[in-house]
Amino acid sequence: MTMKxxxxxxxxxxxxxxxxxxxxxxxxxxxxRMACIVLVFVVPGWWMWVFALGAIVLPYIAVVLANVSDNRAGRVDAPGPVPYRAIEPLPEDLPPMPDRPAGDDR
Known part of the structure; x- marks a missing residue:
């Protein structure tokens, strides 16, 4: 059998x-995020709040983006399945299995 x-x-x-x-x-x-922090102190009006929100939310987004694995080609192909082989029946002339003593829970 050859492995792929x-x-x-x-x-x-x-x-x-x-x-x-x-x-x-x-x-x-x-x-x-650093640019957002600087712009919070420079930009007046409602833009200040947009940049403040960016400065607060960006650390979470940065960590999530950094920890997402890029597995576009990351899957390694496994070898093919093992072919099925029927189990041969035991021959009729085998001696019987010895009985186990009571309490032997192996």
């Missing part, structure tokens, strides 16, 4: 590349 080798294109992203991608997403979101 996984294709190089079906292998998941390396852990280093995945970590770099998550750090990049988190850094971008935190940079936008």
């Amino acid at each position: 080798q996984p294709s190089i294109t079906s292998l998941p992203v390396s852990p280093d590349e995945e970590r770099r991608s998550r750090m990049r997403k988190y850094s971008i979101a935190m940079s936008v």
Whole structure:
């Protein structure tokens, strides 16, 4: 029986590349949050509240985005199923199984 080798294109992203991608997403979101914090003190009116909301909500969004795994090509193909093989019946000339003593719960 031959096992199907996984294709190089079906292998998941390396852990280093995945970590770099998550750090990049988190850094971008935190940079936008810093801009929102600065703009809260610069922009008057209702825009101030929009930027304040962004500064409050963006840390949660940044963590969620950074922790979402990007598994577009991350599924590795498993080997094929094991072929079914019928169990052969026991021969008729086998000696009987010995009886177990009472209380033997193995």
